[in-house]
Amino acid sequence: MSWTGFLSPSWAWLFLLIIPLVIVYFLKLKRPRFEIPSLVLWHSVINDQRVNSPFQRFRKHLLLWLQLAILLSLILAAMQPFLRGGPGSGNNLPILVDCSASMSAIDTRGGPTRMERAKERITELIDAALPGRICLIAVGAGARQLTEFTNNKRILAEALDTLTVRDVPGNLVDGLRMAQALARRETIGTVTLVSDGNFPDLQETADGQKIARVDVELPFKLQFEQLETDAVNMGITAFNARRQSAAGAANRLTPWDVFVRINGSPNDVTSGEVLLEQDGQEVGRQPIALEAGQSKRLVYSLQTSGVSRLTARIVSDGFDGLSSDNTAYLELPVSRSLLVWCDTDLQSYRHALQVFPDVTVYPNDDASGQPDVYDLAITETTKKANPNLEASVRLVIGAIPEDLAQLVTTRSGNSPVVDWNRSSLLLQHVNLDSIEIADEPVRGDDVLDQNFREAGYEILATGRSGPLVLARHAPGRQAFYLLFHTDRSTLPYRVGFPVLIKNAIDITRHAAGLAEVRGQPTRVLAPRLLDRNTTYTVAAPDSSTQTFRTGPDGLLSGVPAPRVGIYRISEDGSEVARVGAGVLDAGESSLASADLIEPRDEELRVSASTTQIDTDRPLWPTLAWIAFIVLLVEWWYFQRKTIRVSG
Amino acid sequence: MNTASSTNQLTTLLDNQALTRLERLRLQPNRRKTNRTQGEHASGKGGSSTEFADYRNYVPGDDVRFVDWNIFARLNRPYMKLYQYEEVMHVAILVDASNSMKFENKFERARQLAAAMGVTALMGVERVSAYVVGASGEPPRVMPPSSGRASMRRLFDFFERAECGGDAPIDGAVEAMLRRHRGRGMAIVISDFLTPASLARPFNLLYSAGLEIFALQVLGPTEIDPELTGDLRLVDSENGTTVDVSSIDELHGIYHEHREQLQEHVRRQSRTRNGRFLSISSEAPLDWVLFDLLQRQGWLK
Numbered sequence: 001m002s003w004t005g006f007l008s009p010s011w012a013w014l015f016l017l018i019i020p021l022v023i024v025y026f027l028k029l030k031r032p033r034f035e036i037p038s039l040v041l042w043h044s045v046i047n048d049q050r051v052n053s054p055f056q057r058f059r060k061h062l063l064l065w066l067q068l069a070i071l072l073s074l075i076l077a078a079m080q081p082f083l084r085g086g087p088g089s090g091n092n093l094p095i096l097v098d099c100s101a102s103m104s105a106i107d108t109r110g111g112p113t114r115m116e117r118a119k120e121r122i123t124e125l126i127d128a129a130l131p132g133r134i135c136l137i138a139v140g141a142g143a144r145q146l147t148e149f150t151n152n153k154r155i156l157a158e159a160l161d162t163l164t165v166r167d168v169p170g171n172l173v174d175g176l177r178m179a180q181a182l183a184r185r186e187t188i189g190t191v192t193l194v195s196d197g198n199f200p201d202l203q204e205t206a207d208g209q210k211i212a213r214v215d216v217e218l219p220f221k222l223q224f225e226q227l228e229t230d231a232v233n234m235g236i237t238a239f240n241a242r243r244q245s246a247a248g249a250a251n252r253l254t255p256w257d258v259f260v261r262i263n264g265s266p267n268d269v270t271s272g273e274v275l276l277e278q279d280g281q282e283v284g285r286q287p288i289a290l291e292a293g294q295s296k297r298l299v300y301s302l303q304t305s306g307v308s309r310l311t312a313r314i315v316s317d318g319f320d321g322l323s324s325d326n327t328a329y330l331e332l333p334v335s336r337s338l339l340v341w342c343d344t345d346l347q348s349y350r351h352a353l354q355v356f357p358d359v360t361v362y363p364n365d366d367a368s369g370q371p372d373v374y375d376l377a378i379t380e381t382t383k384k385a386n387p388n389l390e391a392s393v394r395l396v397i398g399a400i401p402e403d404l405a406q407l408v409t410t411r412s413g414n415s416p417v418v419d420w421n422r423s424s425l426l427l428q429h430v431n432l433d434s435i436e437i438a439d440e441p442v443r444g445d446d447v448l449d450q451n452f453r454e455a456g457y458e459i460l461a462t463g464r465s466g467p468l469v470l471a472r473h474a475p476g477r478q479a480f481y482l483l484f485h486t487d488r489s490t491l492p493y494r495v496g497f498p499v500l501i502k503n504a505i506d507i508t509r510h511a512a513g514l515a516e517v518r519g520q521p522t523r524v525l526a527p528r529l530l531d532r533n534t535t536y537t538v539a540a541p542d543s544s545t546q547t548f549r550t551g552p553d554g555l556l557s558g559v560p561a562p563r564v565g566i567y568r569i570s571e572d573g574s575e576v577a578r579v580g581a582g583v584l585d586a587g588e589s590s591l592a593s594a595d596l597i598e599p600r601d602e603e604l605r606v607s608a609s610t611t612q613i614d615t616d617r618p619l620w621p622t623l624a625w626i627a628f629i630v631l632l633v634e635w636w637y638f639q640r641k642t643i644r645v646s647g
Numbered sequence: 648m649n650t651a652s653s654t655n656q657l658t659t660l661l662d663n664q665a666l667t668r669l670e671r672l673r674l675q676p677n678r679r680k681t682n683r684t685q686g687e688h689a690s691g692k693g694g695s696s697t698e699f700a701d702y703r704n705y706v707p708g709d710d711v712r713f714v715d716w717n718i719f720a721r722l723n724r725p726y727m728k729l730y731q732y733e734e735v736m737h738v739a740i741l742v743d744a745s746n747s748m749k750f751e752n753k754f755e756r757a758r759q760l761a762a763a764m765g766v767t768a769l770m771g772v773e774r775v776s777a778y779v780v781g782a783s784g785e786p787p788r789v790m791p792p793s794s795g796r797a798s799m800r801r802l803f804d805f806f807e808r809a810e811c812g813g814d815a816p817i818d819g820a821v822e823a824m825l826r827r828h829r830g831r832g833m834a835i836v837i838s839d840f841l842t843p844a845s846l847a848r849p850f851n852l853l854y855s856a857g858l859e860i861f862a863l864q865v866l867g868p869t870e871i872d873p874e875l876t877g878d879l880r881l882v883d884s885e886n887g888t889t890v891d892v893s894s895i896d897e898l899h900g901i902y903h904e905h906r907e908q909l910q911e912h913v914r915r916q917s918r919t920r921n922g923r924f925l926s927i928s929s930e931a932p933l934d935w936v937l938f939d940l941l942q943r944q945g946w947l948k
Binding site: 031032033034035036037038039040041042043044045046048061062063637 | 746747748749750751753839841842843867869870873875877878879880881882883884885888889890891892893894898901902905906908909
């Protein structure tokens with residue numbers, strides 16, 4: 001690749017102007033007339049061989065050469081030469097723009113945000129890369145293509161203007177994968193990434209360098225334009241609450257332990273206060289001082305009588321670079337009993353459930369009716385077999401999911417447990433050794449574990465001939481399938497059985513948010529169970545609204561939450577729910593920057609570049625100045641007093 | 648200088664003090680090229696002066712008045728006594744009055760030098776004639792041969808009324824002079840010698856006419872050291888032709904070389920014909936030229 005190039009080489013035809021310039025110069029050269037006694041000596045001087053040597057001929061027309069220099073400078077300026085930098089012009093250049101939360105940080109008090117500086121830098125890159133085609137890709141929690149490949153500067157500028165920071169952790173992998181996809185249909189030599197280098201899961205090497213490892217093969221050269229960073233920050237990285245007592249009723253005060261984790265800058269000491277507000281009232285205030293890279297967890301105790309909304313705020317003593325991570329939200333649910341459906345035929349389960357005081361088991365003799373939705377359903381039938389039974393967590397006993405009918409069947413026979421996942425929430429502390437099972441699930445021929453995973457199931461326990469326990473996780477829904485009937489096994493007589501029930505209750509309690517509540521991070525709102533087939537409007541903190549419709553299951557899911565603040569869910573103008581989202585990401589709050597990006601092929605490591613010299617440097621202003629200066633010299637040379645008149 | 652009457656100057660060309668000093672000086676030709684007219688220059692043996700020169704054998708037909716009878720009495724053979732001739736020398740003064748002499752006081756200085764040379768010649772009892780040649784094709788202004796102190800006034804008037812202008816080259820001026828001049832002696836040619844033609848032909852003509860060549864070149868300061876810069880269109884004052892010269896300041900060295908070559912050419916042409924050459928600046932002080940330079944160069948004594 002040449003070190004220089006021209007943006008408008010077509011203007012080279014102007015070099016033809018040299019011919020008329022030379023002709024006009026010699027035709028119209030105006031010299032001051034000077035009368036001398038005789039030309040005899042000057043004739044002999046001019047006829048001297050030395051005077052007529054090529055070099056002397058060259059020198060004696062200084063005015064012509066000055067004019068040629070002016071013309072050449074102007075023509076070259078019109079051709080818009082440039083010193084080739086990193087991106088290179090005349091090619092397809094995707095520019096990945098980091099718009100994660102850390103890009104809203106400011107590094108000096110009153111200074112521009114990193115995003116503002118990034119936009120300036122990108123504008124320079126665009127100017128340098130034109131007339132090559134450029135594609136802008138915003139990299140936040142995911143990658144968004146802002147423009148197609150275009151050399152229309154106006155489109156690129158408009159896209160850049162509309163680009164805003166999203167209060168989410170950056171996902172560099174998504175951005176690189178999008179560039180990878182673009183490289184399949186366009187010729188891409190270089191991809192430029194403009195970022196502060198704050199990527200998730202930075203790893204520090206022995207020599208102190210921070211590496212961002214991305215599991216992507218790069219079919220192009222990645223140029224990492226890192227913005228200079230020097231911010232001090234303190235942010236909330238976790239905001240959780242745990243109910244102190246498992247017991248409780250809706251009409252009683254429920255005690256909660258609230259945990260707020262604060263992370264400081266990796267290189268600076270930070271201090272301030274952390275305020276906790278409950279339904280708008282300040283209920284706690286704790287000072288905090290963090291050493292460099294230190295993290296602290298603050299604990300607050302409070303009681304709630306119903307749904308309570310908590311807000312944690314950081315009031316920094318000094319300069320705080322990132323404001324979006326200074327606030328976090330948490331909604332404490334109302335305390336209530338778990339609603340559990342358990343088939344009447346499953347007496348062993350109903351018996352085991354009786355020991356849990358805050359569990360209401362249905363069907364029962366209570367004439368007040370049955371709820372529409374249960375927290376836990378323990379049943380012998382699958383959802384498809386009993387669609388009217390709605391529950392967040394379903395434990396299916398002795399039935400095979402309909403979509404797995406081709407993969408596994410059940411036959412009579414002895415099926416000892418070969419292995420099980422002891423760390424799974426359902427089977428933790430459950431000993432399945434030496435359990436006799438009369439039903440023997442058998443997987444079909446050539447059916448592998450991968451086929452179950454592809455169907456969305458996780459195998460929790462495996463028998464001799466096939467899986468025994470399966471789990472399926474879906475947004476807002478969890479289902480566990482025991483492919484054998486426990487009544488035809490020795491499990492109900494073992495210690496592990498009540499433990500299994502306890503695990504199911506705990507899973508349910510967590511799913512219902514009754515035991516522990518976690519702060520909602522930005523990106524996507526957690527699925528929420530609302531009315532079925534209903535249209536809801538979600539108003540974001542920046543007053544933008546989006547409309548979503550629940551499905552037959554009543555789940556409102558996939559609601560993007562790119563900004564910190566309160567999201568209001570309303571139906572026909574009336575608010576039905578309110579969710580607060582915070583950054584809650586230690587990586588973003590640390591504002592740490594990667595020194596290297598290491599793709600899958602380690603040889604293609606990309607180091608950060610904070611210098612500005614890699615851009616194409618236009619030379620036309622320099623040439624224009626040269627032309628102007630030469631013009632002044634020529635004017636002086638032409639106008640100066642040349643002779644001493646005598647005679 | 649035109650205020651001679653008010654200042655009691657004899658001429659506007661030379662002041663009285665310089666004239667007084669000039670009257671004591673004589674021209675110093677290398678060879679005595681004299682005429683048969685009796686004058687003050689000893690021209691060889693066989694003259695009629697009282698200065699004895701030599702003896703020779705008597706041959707029939709010789710004037711017996713010049714037989715040395717004392718020798719005859721002792722040797723009994725007749726010997727002729729020879730006496731030196733004292734003949735007059737003709738001094739022709741040619742002043743170049745072409746346009747090129749207009750510049751930088753050159754013609755004025757040429758007239759002064761011509762008048763000074765004429766004075767020394769007249770005071771040396773020579774026959775002096777003067778020619779001023781300006782335009783080619785026109786007859787030169789001529790002062791007929793004159794001698795004696797009485798002709799001094801005439802000489803001054805001639806040069807005072809001389810005017811400059813024309814395009815006559817110096818070679819043409821010499822030819823125009825020789826068409827009118829008669830007599831042997833010396834030719835004092837005062838010019839800038841800026842001519843494209845070779846000086847061999849006019850100098851040959853002078854030499855063959857029995858004139859010893861005294862070439863006196865008068866150049867202006869600009870011609871000696873042209874302080875010109877930039878790009879110029881030089882115009883010849885005599886014929887109006889032009890030459891475009893660029894970056895003229897870079898050609899000074901070459902110009903000096905060519906000027907010195909021209910001077911060397913004139914000097915060589917003079918010396919090969921037993922003549923003399925001297926180049927002066929028109930700005931050089933006249934007294935220094937007359938009473939220092941010309942005497943040191945042996946032109947005057």
